[in-house]
Structure formats: C-alpha cells, structure tokens
Amino acid sequence: MARVWLDGWLSTGLSNGDDPTPAAIRARIDKDLAKGWTLMVATAEGVVIGMLATYPGKVDQLFLDPDWKGRGIGKALFPEAKRLMPEGFTLWANTANARAREFYERQGMTLGEIAPRPDKPEQIVAHYRWSPG
Known part of the structure; x- marks a missing residue:
C-alpha cells in the first residue's frame, strides 16, 4: 500500500x-x-492497486497505482467515501494536480476556495466539498 501511495504521488509530477x-x-x-482513519483498498490479482483513506468528514488520501489510472479504480473507490460520510465531506487537492481536481469535480465535489492548507500553510490547495442532494 505504501508503494501505491508513493508511486501514485510521484506519477502526478508534483514531487x-x-x-x-x-x-x-x-x-x-x-x-x-x-x-481513526478508515482505509479501503482496491486489488487486482492480490496486489493493491488503489487506496482511499478517510477521517470522519474528510477524504484524506486517494491514490492509484499509475498503471491503473484511467481504468475506473478511483471511480469505484470514491462512492465508498459517500457511503461512509452520507452527510458530506471535504478534501484538499494540490492546485497543480489538474487530473485529480477534474476527477473530484466529475464525482460531484464543489470547489470552495483556493487557500492555504490548514496544517501546512505554505501549501496552497483547492478546498472541495461534497454534500448529498
């Protein structure tokens, strides 16, 4: 799983x-x-190819094996966040990660603001929210 996280991050080109x-x-x-993290993984042939980690009210991490991007794995994992947090949730995305931001918007998330990340104010991130209905 650590490898999916690291390889997924490196594949963004934002390292x-x-x-x-x-x-x-x-x-x-x-x-x-x-x-208190809830962690879900997607596997293929017994190998982890995707991960979704949440805290109550927040998607904290969503990473895919780079070889599996664009094949519906993120789209299959994301509804789990909605199931776990039916009243809504937030997430932050690196402003330069256009592919991730487009994915979140296709999943029904709304861009709130571009602002400093609360825990790392030197990083400017896109703040997203999903609310039911």
Missing part, C-alpha cells in the same frame, strides 16, 4: 524531491489508522 520513503509512509499509515 519536490523531498518524498517520504515507503517505510515512512507505512509508519504514517499505522499512525493514522490508530487515529
């Missing part, structure tokens, strides 16, 4: 060269699960 190692990502996954 600044200071990327975590798979071991650091694995440690973060363990920490976030202990803090």
Whole structure:
C-alpha cells in the first residue's frame, strides 16, 4: 500500500524531491489508522492497486497505482467515501494536480476556495466539498 501511495504521488509530477520513503509512509499509515482513519483498498490479482483513506468528514488520501489510472479504480473507490460520510465531506487537492481536481469535480465535489492548507500553510490547495442532494 505504501508503494501505491508513493508511486501514485510521484506519477502526478508534483514531487519536490523531498518524498517520504515507503517505510515512512507505512509508519504514517499505522499512525493514522490508530487515529481513526478508515482505509479501503482496491486489488487486482492480490496486489493493491488503489487506496482511499478517510477521517470522519474528510477524504484524506486517494491514490492509484499509475498503471491503473484511467481504468475506473478511483471511480469505484470514491462512492465508498459517500457511503461512509452520507452527510458530506471535504478534501484538499494540490492546485497543480489538474487530473485529480477534474476527477473530484466529475464525482460531484464543489470547489470552495483556493487557500492555504490548514496544517501546512505554505501549501496552497483547492478546498472541495461534497454534500448529498
């Protein structure tokens, strides 16, 4: 799973060269699960090809194996966020990640504002919201 996260991130072309190692990502996954993350994965032939991680009210991570992008995996995972949070949720997307932003908008998310990321104010992100109905 750490490999899907890292490879998915690197495939965006937005890396600044200071990327975590798979071991650091694995440690973060363990920490976030202990803090209440819900984690779902998509697999093919027993290999993880996609992941969706949520906190109550927030999609925290959605990454796909780069070889599986554009094949409906994200579209299959995203309804799980709506099922888990039927009253709505938010997420942040890197402003330069046009492919992800287009995907979120196709899934019915609404762009709120372009603003600093609350936990890392040096990063400017697109804030999205999904509400039912």
